[in-house]
Amino acid sequence: MLNSYFKGWNIKSHTENAGTVIFDGVQPSINAIAKINSLTITSGATAHTPTG
Amino acid sequence: MKALGYSVTTVAEVVTATTITVGALTFDPLQTLAASDYIAVELASGKYHFAIVTNVTGLVLTIAALPEAASLGAKVWYFGAAGDTGHDVLRPPVSATTSLVAAAPSAVSDGGYSFASSGIRYESNGLGRPLLILNANATAASTLVAAAGTYYRH
Numbered sequence: 229m230l231n232s233y234f235k236g237w238n239i240k241s242h243t244e245n246a247g248t249v250i251f252d253g254v255q256p257s258i259n260a261i262a263k264i265n266s267l268t269i270t271s272g273a274t275a276h277t278p279t280g
Numbered sequence: 281m282k283a284l285g286y287s288v289t290t291v292a293e294v295v296t297a298t299t300i301t302v303g304a305l306t307f308d309p310l311q312t313l314a315a316s317d318y319i320a321v322e323l324a325s326g327k328y329h330f331a332i333v334t335n336v337t338g339l340v341l342t343i344a345a346l347p348e349a350a351s352l353g354a355k356v357w358y359f360g361a362a363g364d365t366g367h368d369v370l371r372p373p374v375s376a377t378t379s380l381v382a383a384a385p386s387a388v389s390d391g392g393y394s395f396a397s398s399g400i401r402y403e404s405n406g407l408g409r410p411l412l413i414l415n416a417n418a419t420a421a422s423t424l425v426a427a428a429g430t431y432y433r434h
Binding site for chain 1: 370372373374375376377378379380381382383384387388389390391392405406407408409410411413415422423424425426427428429430431432433
């Protein structure tokens, strides 16, 4: 069975703070698995818990 | 955040509609959709629209106005809340920039899941499921600098 990446997505410089939501929707006809391959977070001065 | 379940609309909704009627409220693991939960609605164009549930009355969900119509039978994906079992949680160090990188075909996170709750295993391969990246921090300023990924099928 062949595996294939057929489309990439890239989100940069989202500078919002608390409550940030980045939404990525896969169209139903694609029938694919959306994957996050890299994620960069700069945290604040006190502990917090970004959620992927 | 991963889509932990879905239902379908039982009434076609017009553009700017602020309520959607669904067939069921349950999602993994044995949860019931409630106010403040995150959802995604399949629009007539095939795109998914992110929304937050502000009220649930029976099988009617109240959300912000839809940007376009949603057809009868459209999928409505349920993410639940950030603290729900099944989501990946990342906790970077205080006052630091953290980069997470996974070489293909693995991933930092994807739409699939497999976890046990109360002795029952819940699984999905993630096909066709939307993803949310949520910075759930409520007090300390922080930044989602970048995210990149792929659509993958096999």
